[in-house]
Amino acid sequence: MSRLEEKTIKTEKIFSGKVISLQVEEVELPNGNISKREIIKHPGxxxxxxxxxxxxxxxxxxxxxxxxxxxxxxxxxxxxxxxxxxxxxxxxxxxxxxxxxxxxxxxxxxxxxxxxxxxxxxxxxxxxxxxxxxxxxxxxxxxxxxxxxxxxxxxxxxxxxxxxxxxxxxxxxxxxxxxxxxx
Missing domain, CATH: 3.90.79.10 (Nucleoside Triphosphate Pyrophosphohydrolase)
Incomplete structure (x- = not known):
């Protein structure tokens, strides 16, 4: 893991639609703390x-x-x-x-x-x-x-x-x- 990388601990799928999906990821930050990231997935x-x-x-x-x-x-x-x-x-x-x-x-x-x-x-x-x-x-x-x-x-x-x-x-x-x- 690079010194800036966030490690995904858990992913929760919130919504899946025709164009996008939304998920919330619990991540471990580079300093060891835990945070959440709301991420929109798109096919490009x-x-x-x-x-x-x-x-x-x-x-x-x-x-x-x-x-x-x-x-x-x-x-x-x-x-x-x-x-x-x-x-x-x-x-x-x-x-x-x-x-x-x-x-x-x-x-x-x-x-x-x-x-x-x-x-x-x-x-x-x-x-x-x-x-x-x-x-x-x-x-x-x-x-x-x-x-x-x-x-x-x-x-x-x-x-x-x-x-x-x-x-x-x-x-x-x-x-x-x-x-x-x-x-």
């Missing part, structure tokens, strides 16, 4: 920074019940059991936007809230977009408005807090960095 997700040939960012506006408001986001979705993240990214892009792509490249993976959740998001960039005639249908409980934004419009929506989630802010900042490096 993908997010797609999809760029049109005109360099517009494909986004969706979606109502988020946890926030009680709509926000503008890059397409994203939950990994199915044992699903390859790149395959999931292609599926989610098609389901949410009706687009397929010629090129899908992994950019980075990151944990969203490691203090209490194990959710990891795999961020991809998609280029060579093609509108699919018989695209996969969105999930039955998913309603989105499709948008195509310039980088400047996305930056404006960040300031207005219409883009307000980490994965989308990260994607916009990635494009800002690429633009700055190429000037």
């Amino acid at each position: 997700a993908v997010a797609i920074l999809a760029l049109t040939d005109e360099n517009r960012i494909v986004m969706v506006e979606q109502y988020r019940k946890a926030l009680e408001r709509t926000i503008i986001e890059i397409p994203a979705g939950k990994l199915e059991l044992n699903e390859d993240p790149e395959a999931c990214a292609k599926r989610e892009l098609e389901e949410e936007t009706g687009y397929g792509c010629k090129e899908m490249e992994w950019l980075i993976s990151f944990y969203t809230s490691p203090g209490f959740a194990d959710e990891i998001v795999h961020l991809y960039i998609a280029r060579g977009l093609e509108k699919k005639e018989n695209a996969l249908a969105p999930d039955e409980d998913e309603f989105v408005n499709l948008m195509e934004l310039t980088l400047e419009e996305a930056e404006h929506y960040l300031k207005e807090q219409k883009i307000y989630d980490a994965k989308t802010a990260y994607a916009v900042q990635y494009l800002q960095l690429q633009k700055a490096l190429n000037q």
